[in-house]
Amino acid sequence: MPGTTMTPEDKHELTCARFSFISPDSRVEFRGSESFVSEQIALVHHRISEILAESGGVVDDEADPVAERGKTSLEVFYQNARTREGRGALQDSILIFASYMQAHQNKHEFTIEDLNFCFDLLNIRRPRSLANTLGILKRDRRLLHGGSRRGAYTLSEKGRERARRLLS
Numbered sequence: 001m002p003g004t005t006m007t008p009e010d011k012h013e014l015t016c017a018r019f020s021f022i023s024p025d026s027r028v029e030f031r032g033s034e035s036f037v038s039e040q041i042a043l044v045h046h047r048i049s050e051i052l053a054e055s056g057g058v059v060d061d062e063a064d065p066v067a068e069r070g071k072t073s074l075e076v077f078y079q080n081a082r083t084r085e086g087r088g089a090l091q092d093s094i095l096i097f098a099s100y101m102q103a104h105q106n107k108h109e110f111t112i113e114d115l116n117f118c119f120d121l122l123n124i125r126r127p128r129s130l131a132n133t134l135g136i137l138k139r140d141r142r143l144l145h146g147g148s149r150r151g152a153y154t155l156s157e158k159g160r161e162r163a164r165r166l167l168s
Helices: 008-014 034-054 074-079 089-105 112-121 130-140 157-167
Strands: 017-022 027-032 144-146 153-155
Touching: 017 034, 027 034, 074 089, 074 112, 089 112, 089 130, 089 153, 089 157, 112 130, 130 144, 130 153, 153 157
Parallel strands: none
Antiparallel strands: 017 027, 144 153
16 A cells, blocks of 8 residues: 555565465465465365366375475474574574475575575564574575575585584
């Protein structure tokens, strides 16, 4: 609305939920408030069920709609990692989230928005110093490289190795 300023809470509400469905013939993605995404899923649920049935897939109405079929959820992935407490914990979390996106979502570049989505999904308070921490991981620690566009990052070989140690 013209003249209306969004509060941080409004912005958070707009980015707190995401649903994605991809098949050989279809791609559906919704982002927004949980109520918006739930309404959209209800509208396409029947067609998605048909697509899955036609391809031999299984429809599980109890399944987590955010988790991809046959993939490890971010929550399980994060719980299986060994992160430091206090100082360094944020850096470890970033590496774990980036590793998850790369391994389970085929997403080799990530942004602050992607990381905030991970924090939201796990009900972890968003860090205020995320941009600064990403800069440290890139410049000082050499665990990240800049991505193909401004504000995008990728794991460096050193970052991938550190993430592997956290996950082993």
